[in-house]
Amino acid sequence: MVIESDSKKKAKAQSGGWAETVRTVIYAVLIALGIRTVAYEPFNIPSESMLPTLLVGDYLFVAKFSYGYSRHALPLSLPVFSGRILAREPERGDVAVFKLPRDNSTDYIKRIIGLPGDRIQMRGGVLYLNGQPVRRQRVEDFVRRGRFGQVERIPQFEETLPNGKRYRTLDLRTGSDTDDTRELVVPAGHYFAMGDNRDNSVDSRIPMQDGGVGFVPLVNLVGRAEFLFFSTDGSAQLWEVWNWFGATRFERLFRAVDRA
Numbered sequence: 001m002v003i004e005s006d007s008k009k010k011a012k013a014q015s016g017g018w019a020e021t022v023r024t025v026i027y028a029v030l031i032a033l034g035i036r037t038v039a040y041e042p043f044n045i046p047s048e049s050m051l052p053t054l055l056v057g058d059y060l061f062v063a064k065f066s067y068g069y070s071r072h073a074l075p076l077s078l079p080v081f082s083g084r085i086l087a088r089e090p091e092r093g094d095v096a097v098f099k100l101p102r103d104n105s106t107d108y109i110k111r112i113i114g115l116p117g118d119r120i121q122m123r124g125g126v127l128y129l130n131g132q133p134v135r136r137q138r139v140e141d142f143v144r145r146g147r148f149g150q151v152e153r154i155p156q157f158e159e160t161l162p163n164g165k166r167y168r169t170l171d172l173r174t175g176s177d178t179d180d181t182r183e184l185v186v187p188a189g190h191y192f193a194m195g196d197n198r199d200n201s202v203d204s205r206i207p208m209q210d211g212g213v214g215f216v217p218l219v220n221l222v223g224r225a226e227f228l229f230f231s232t233d234g235s236a237q238l239w240e241v242w243n244w245f246g247a248t249r250f251e252r253l254f255r256a257v258d259r260a
Contacts, residue, residue, distance in 0.1 A: 059230040
């Protein structure tokens with residue numbers, strides 16, 4: 001009969017404990033990756049192109065299942081398969097995350113305005129869809145603090161798409177390069193995406209060859225923006241824990257992304 005020493009028993013117990021910890025971590029990572037791939041993925045807003053709907057410093061969840069799955073649903077857009085599984089067409093007015101067609105890697109977030117076959121044009125800052133102006137109503141100004149603390153008032157409009165989707169847009173200035181465009185026809189299998197901040201958005205109004213977005217292929221859609229889970233005004237650095245509370249925009253937490 002072999003009797004193990006206490007030290008050997010202790011070493012074996014420690015080894016078993018470490019192995020269990022490693023397994024737990026691996027399972028947790030796999031579960032997180034699975035949720036990120038098939039359900040929800042977090043994104044943050046780094047630019048003002050979707051003002052007033054989304055602010056810089058907003059963090060939101062994107063539903064990956066909204067439009068089905070392409071390789072862009074996978075981490076690093078691994079080319080495991082081609083095309084799109086369980087494909088569903090986005091609705092006009094959806095706020096969607098997609099891979100920039102120019103490089104197929106950079107994440108962009110814009111509002112889907114045009115569906116395949118639609119004719120899109122901007123005339124004097126007014127959006128025309130299939131030859132008809134989209135209903136646009138002036139509302140109260142969008143008010144914010146400027147870079148030097150001054151109060152800025154920006155003209156704000158409410159647009160209503162033919163399917164009843166309503167949202168607000170900003171008009172920073174008249175006569176910008178994207179206020180007037182030629183009529184663009186959305187090709188089959190593609191979509192036309194625009195930022196709500198009409199004078200400060202690189203989107204489908206600008207062709208890819210000119211440094212813009214161009215038309216967005218269905219395969220490039222990552223998912224539909226659903227709701228905010230955090231928002232910060234940027235006044236606190238990551239290491240300034242004592243300032244986190246004051247920098248948090250509590251009124252925006254758990255707010256649904258406006259698709260009404």
